[in-house]
Amino acid sequence: MDHFRGLFVKLDKDNNGFISVEELHNEMKKSGILPTEKKVKSVVDGYDLNKDGRLDYNEFLHYMMDREKQWKIHFHDLDKNQCGLIDQDDVICLFKELGVIISQRNAKTIIQMMDTDHSMTVDWGEFLQHVILHPADSIGELVASWKHSLVFDVGESRPLSLEFPEELAGSGMWRRFVLAAGLADAMSRTLTAPIDRLKTQLQVHGSKTFRQVFEKQRAGGLRSMWQGNAVNVLKGTPQSTLQCMIYAQMKMYTQDRTKESLSVQQRFGLGCVSGALIHAVFYPLEVLKVRLNLQPSGSSQGLGECARSIYRQESLASFYRGFRPSVLCMVPYAGVECAVHQTIVSWAVNDPSYNSDSQLFFFSFVAFASGQVSSYPLAVIRTQQQAQAFCAVSHPISSIYEGFTGIYARHGLRGFYSGMGASFTRAVPCALLNYTLTRKFELLFDSTLS
Secondary structure (H helix, E strand, C coil): CHHHHHHHHHHCCCCCCCEEHHHHHHHHHHCCCCCCHHHHHHHHHHHCCCCCCEECHHHHHHHHHHHHHHHHHHHHHHCCCCCCCECHHHHHHHHHHCCCCCCHHHHHHHHHHHCCCCCCCECHHHHHHHHHHCCCCCHHHHHHHHHHHHCCCCCCCCCCCCCCCCCHHHCCHHHHHHHHHHHHHHHHHHHCHHHHHHHHHHHHHCHHHHHHHHHHHHHCCCHHHHCCHHHHHHHHHHHHHHHHHHHHHHHHHHHHHHCCCCCHHHHHHHHHHHHHHHHHHHHHHHHHHHHHHHCCCCCCCCHHHHHHHHHHHCCHHHHHCCHHHHHHHHHHHHHHHHHHHHHHHHHHCCCCCCCCHHHHHHHHHHHHHHHHHHHHHHHHHHHHHHHCCCCCCCCCCCCHHHHHHHHHHHHCHHHHHCCHHHHHHHHHHHHHHHHHHHHHHHHHHHHHHC
């Protein structure tokens, strides 16, 4: 029990014989663990027998003994050669069993999070101290925390980072995460739909007509601001989910062959391939979304009727209007976004607070903004091609070159960025909602299904 007493004394910073929520939280953060204060409070509340909001030695001893029983079997599972120690190879093996290839450098960092005697191995006492300070309730949750703290695969600046296969830790964690991210994506798209519709109209009509476009949208009433949102959710949520799943499978295959972490160039290439494949499947829904967004406010035409109208009055090829600039748009967007995100995080890794939620969000937004600026002219051309044969003010565009010259002749350089302000205005709340709601839904599913 001496090591338990020693840990209690270490945590009791003010030497008053009690451990407070703040003391426990601060020690976790110093150890590289980043739980929420709510999670730490739930640990204290669970063992605070006299309900004074803190733990005395006997209460903390009860907590430590419960953790010891819970994690002893996991330690033996991690110790592959049964030598009583966990090393870098054991950590790499654990991640590989979960479908993730990590580098020796990342494995070393994980070992150093637990290694108090600097031997580059972790014995049972060191592992127990780590999990006593860590509020994870399963190996899957512990690994997910390590992964988040180390910002694995920082080139993927998505709220939906699907790297774990379905069999993760033998639980439904993979399915719950996909469901949580999908619901968060649908809600964020719905809540920001009016701004998205405004952006589409500005891309077609030009930013100079902002006041007229805004007035027309407002005149249609509150309900009209969500025109096209149903197809946007129907398209966007499964599209982003499936793209991440395809990307994850290609990434795992590539890493299995090379036995190394993906380079920036490899992530960029796989991102473009997975994006193009899934984009081709869902592109007709993108055309339908634009057509519904451009309908007069209050129009009663629905998704099915809009699709039949395009098929009868135009042709099947109309469902792929603007596909070429749309695919080309992915190249500068994905390449710039990936490179900027990688560069920023590589620099920020030297900052002890680089892996805070606010910084991760900021890095992702800077990368997104850089990608948007580089690819936005192609997005404007795509939207204008999608609107052809439907919107009377659209000028016929038969090629990307004609799109560039036509927009420049009518609106100058400003025309290439029509609606980008609305795009950025939507991006911030959309990303925050995605990031926050995904975590909320994960916690909800974990509490209801566990």
